[in-house]
Amino acid sequence: MNKYQTIHDELLKDINDGKYPDNAKLPSDFALMNRYHVARETSRKAVAMLVDEGYVIRIKGRGTFVINQNRYSFPISHVESYRELAARLKLDERTQLISISDKNVPTYFDYGEDTELPATEIIRVRNVDNEPVIVDRDYVLKAVVPEIKSLSTSLSLFELFEQQLGLVISYAKKTITIEAANAIDKQLMLVKEPMAVVVIRSETFLNDGRIISFTESRHRADRFKSVEFSRRH
Amino acid sequence: MNKYQTIHDELLKDINDGKYPDNAKLPSDFALMNRYHVARETSRKAVAMLVDEGYVIRIKGRGTFVINQNRYSFPISHVESYRELAARLKLDERTQLISISDKNVPTYFDYGEDTELPATEIIRVRNVDNEPVIVDRDYVLKAVVPEIKSLSTSLSLFELFEQQLGLVISYAKKTITIEAANAIDKQLMLVKEPMAVVVIRSETFLNDGRIISFTESRHRADRFKSVEFSRRH
DNA sequence: CAGTGGTCTAGACCACGAT
DNA sequence: TCGTGGTCTAGACCACTGC
Structure with missing residues (x-):
């Protein structure tokens, strides 16, 4: 498993488990670097995936925040059986x-x-x-x-x-x-x-x-x- | 304008203009590095955007290829006026x-x-x-x-x-x-x-x-x- | 001012595909 | 073997936010 995938999966699990509820702030790039002992671009890649999937939003100068989620019903924008x-x-x-x-x-x-x-x-x-x-x-x-x-x-x-x-x-x-x-x-x-x-x-x-x-x-x-x-x- | 955005826009224009038709191969990461005098991660970011938007697909060991495109009609997965x-x-x-x-x-x-x-x-x-x-x-x-x-x-x-x-x-x-x-x-x-x-x-x-x-x-x-x-x- | 995210660099090693 | 994309590092400078 990739490092960024691992970090992504752990963060996503925490979001789904409610450890990061709505509007909660995720750890900063530098906090993730220290926690997982990775380079900044690697931690950024993990968070970029969450942004891509619509779970979080990044705001310059403020941080990364969980977006209020009603979970999908029928998916159009991704491929799923x-x-x-x-x-x-x-x-x-x-x-x-x-x-x-x-x-x-x-x-x-x-x-x-x-x-x-x-x-x-x-x-x-x-x-x-x-x-x-x-x-x-x-x-x-x-x-x-x-x-x-x-x-x-x-x-x-x-x-x-x-x-x-x-x-x-x-x-x-x-x-x-x-x-x-x-x-x-x-x-x-x-x-x-x-x-x-x-x-x-x-x-x-x-x-x-x-x-x-x-x-x-x-x-x-x-x-x-x-x-x-x-x-x- | 960002470097990667510039590269992305030029490549996209070339795709839409037919310079890279269906199934055509885009320049490799290293070719883009030389052409634009940027680091590899920068050229990769430009191409990653094209992948994200569904214009191209990257295949390890082979290259980056234009995907057959019927252009969107009504958009659901992005926000547009x-x-x-x-x-x-x-x-x-x-x-x-x-x-x-x-x-x-x-x-x-x-x-x-x-x-x-x-x-x-x-x-x-x-x-x-x-x-x-x-x-x-x-x-x-x-x-x-x-x-x-x-x-x-x-x-x-x-x-x-x-x-x-x-x-x-x-x-x-x-x-x-x-x-x-x-x-x-x-x-x-x-x-x-x-x-x-x-x-x-x-x-x-x-x-x-x-x-x-x-x-x-x-x-x-x-x-x-x-x-x-x-x-x- | 310190903390955050955004961009960018110049390398490195790996896995895969084609020849 | 060589060219490709995939991952990763350890820095750097910038712009923006909040105090």
């Missing part, structure tokens, strides 16, 4: 696997190529508080992962990629639009009336620049909420 | 000022206090391509800005805060939900049928930690699109 999300938010969640089959990536993903992209299609329904609220369709490219026969209920797709296959997920590009629920949405989410759904389409990239998967996540609009932290540049 | 957004996207936009009046901050903003917060309410309608698609309600706290008499059409609220009043905007917290259009939405956005709206509520903070304003931005759902770059942590 649904399993990770559910664990972080302590959701009462259950996932049903609807189907796994071979299919080309649908053209509405607009990947800018004429060729067809063979993939494994995985359809899942996410239940929160015993209510089906999200339909996920993943298209995992056969060029990267030739075959997915089954999905363990205890394993997320990301865990499969990262732990079993040794791939490193690096970033994603997401588009968010609102659409009318289609017949399949209504069937899987057990609604009859016309309803809006929030559609989040992502392309997920590996650290070597290859795309590994396309995902379409359709959320019941009346159950959707996202909280984001935004910085001014 | 509508005027800045319109300029960046070269939108055909026009804003109508509907009203300026004194009003307390509505309680649905959930600012966690029992007291009433006196504010100046500013209601504006944003037209894109001659179509009214966004209704913005800003509540600027009187505790920070005692009075706003008029809004120049050439000035955004942020410009007023930053340039005229010398305040520094630091960050915002946004919640995104989907709601049914209310009567005022329909009237101002010239629709009659039932329709969904994307509601983005923000609290905007100054660099001293004070809240300066609450904003509710209501978007016609069928005209809303957001593209976000997300990193895996």
